[in-house]
Amino acid sequence: MRLLLAEDEKSLSKAMITILKKNNYSVDAVYNGEDALIYLEAGNYDGVILDIMMPKLDGISVLKKLRAQGNTIPILMLTAKSEVDDKVLGLDSGANDYLTKPFDTKELLARIRAMTRNQTVHLDSQIKFGNITLDSSTYELSSCGGSFRLANKEFQMMELLISNPHCLVSSERFLEKVWGYDSEVETNVVWVYISYLRKKLLALHANVQIKAQRNAGYSLEET
Structure with a gap:
């Protein structure tokens, strides 16, 4: 399964890539919202981990653009913010799930499995x-x-x-x-x-x- 990781904090991005690859995911990393949209145009991904606070284009804007285009790819929002209003905004804008930094590795992997489960069921194991x-x-x-x-x-x-x-x-x-x-x-x-x-x-x-x-x-x- 191939994921796109859009996270502007490069040390965190590098750590997440290591974790995901050890768990049999293929990962491409970008560091701003504009690049996330460019990579997603190819349609070669099974899911997206999308940070909200990013340069050039924030995660919520990326999310809204994707959903407006009819792109139903599973999206996990990732942010340092923990306020309820931010979670509601992300989910109402079309996110499949929401994870607040800092997070536990096991929870990250579980949320990725959960958000891509419908695809797995649809495709059959x-x-x-x-x-x-x-x-x-x-x-x-x-x-x-x-x-x-x-x-x-x-x-x-x-x-x-x-x-x-x-x-x-x-x-x-x-x-x-x-x-x-x-x-x-x-x-x-x-x-x-x-x-x-x-x-x-x-x-x-x-x-x-x-x-x-x-x-x-x-x-x-x-x-």
């Missing part, structure tokens, strides 16, 4: 294609021939492929979705992870395979 099943609750890729627990990036790549069978997914799309816009990872790392997944599919005796189309991308196809 299991996605099937051919004779393989990908379980988002356990990160397991399985068939009647066995199962593998995928590493975080392997899971995210397979989730993108199995959710869009027969559709080409470019290397750039994988990099944006899995590694994030600010990553300096080279495109050949995508090929490396595709190779890992192909080996697992072969070991599972899957009747699907990841096919490559030169200079276009990869797709999951039935054999």
